[in-house]
Amino acid sequence: MTTKDNRPNAIDVRHLTVSYHARAALLDVSVSIERDQLVGVIGPNGAGKSTFIKAVLGFVKPDIGTVQINGMNVQKVKGQVAYVPQRGSVDWDFPITVKEVALMGRYQKIPWYTSPGKKDRQAAMEALDMVRMTEFADRQIGELSGGQQQRVFLARALSQGSEILLLDEPFAGVDAATERAILEVLGRAKESGKTLVVVHHDLATAAEYFDKLLLIKQRLYAYGTPEMVLQEELLSKVYEGRLRIFSDLVKKGAS
Ligand SMILES: Nc1ncnc2c1ncn2[C@@H]1O[C@H](COP(=O)(O)OP(=O)(O)OP(=O)(O)O)[C@@H](O)[C@H]1O
Ligand SMILES: [Mg+2]
Structure with a gap:
């Protein structure tokens, strides 16, 4: 599927069904995500948010449906999408330095018969600079605070040089x-x-942070601007009364 200027959408998902x-x-789930957007994926715990990200990466196989990246089947373009995993899913005790983690983003670009070159190291260091972690380059990843580790993982995704980043x-x-x-780094990347x-x-900051929001709970409930998505009726359906601050959110979404 293409947009007005004939360039394919960044991500096209059609009838996506994934089971465990x-x-x-x-x-x-069907949704088209245009280029140059900062999109937030929201929904309660267990809604399938991580599964959606993994399906767009081609990490999980759909029962039914397709995922296209830049107009091409995801299985053909694996590695063109960069990924920052949910923190709990990473083994932080793995002995590796900050610099090496950032360099890992380059591995897809390095042929198997060579080792990382000057350009790769430079890209890794530039990415660390973007997330303000240069001074920690030689530290072990396991020694860092949670927030610092998160920045390093963002650097790994940035050093990959992909046009699409999933976090x-x-x-x-x-x-x-x-x-x-x-947030600032994400804004600059956009x-x-x-x-x-x-x-x-965090629904309270969703309207401020993102251009578009994608609301899911197993099914896609809405995709559009924060004003369109942060509607009381929609949120109460998806969060089933677990949310008591609707009016505040709706006000924020509308502002
Ligand atoms: N590897 C797995 N094996 C079996 N079931 C899984 C697996 N991963 C996820 N699930 C189930 O699929 C559903 C969606 O999970 P998912 O992790 O995508 O939700 P989520 O929206 O990311 O939740 P959270 O906000 O807690 O991170 C949940 O019911 C979960 O238990
Ligand atoms: Mg998750």
């Missing part, structure tokens, strides 16, 4: 200053022409 042990985590809850467990710093899809659980 015969239970559907995602059901018939699974990059703000989870980081302090307000780190959250701002990460300005430089990247498309970013970010799982986010």
Whole structure:
């Protein structure tokens, strides 16, 4: 599927259904994400947000449906999408330095018969600079704070040089200053022409942070501007009364 200027959408998902042990985590999800957008994925715990990200990466196989990246089947373009996993899914005790983690983003670009070159190291260091982690380059990843580790993982994704970045809850467990710093990096990445899809659980900041929101709970409930998505009726359906601050959110979404 293409847009007005004939360039394909960054991500096209059609009738995506993904199950674990015969239970559907995602059901018939169809959505097109245009380029140069900062998109937030929202929905309650267990809604299928991480599964959506993994399906767009080609990490999980759909039962039904297709995922296209830049107009091509995801299985053909594996590696063109960069990924920052949810924190809990990473083994932080793995003995590796900050610099090496950032360099890992380059591995897809390095042929198997060579080792990383000057250009790769430079890209890794530039990415560390972007997330303000240069001074920690030689430290072990396991020695860093949660927020610092998150920045290093963002650097790994940035050094890959992909046009599309998927981030699974990059703000989870980081302090307000780190959250701002990460947000700033995401904003700059968008300005430089990247498309970013970010799982986010804080509805109070969703309208401020993102151009578009994608609301899921197994099915796609809405995709559009924050004003369109942060509607009381929609949110109460998806969060089933677990949310008591509707009016505040709706006001924020509308402002
Ligand atoms: N590897 C797996 N094996 C079996 N079931 C899984 C697996 N991964 C996820 N699920 C199930 O699929 C559903 C969606 O999970 P997913 O991790 O995508 O949700 P989520 O929206 O990211 O949740 P959270 O906000 O807690 O991160 C849940 O019911 C979960 O238990
Ligand atoms: Mg998740």
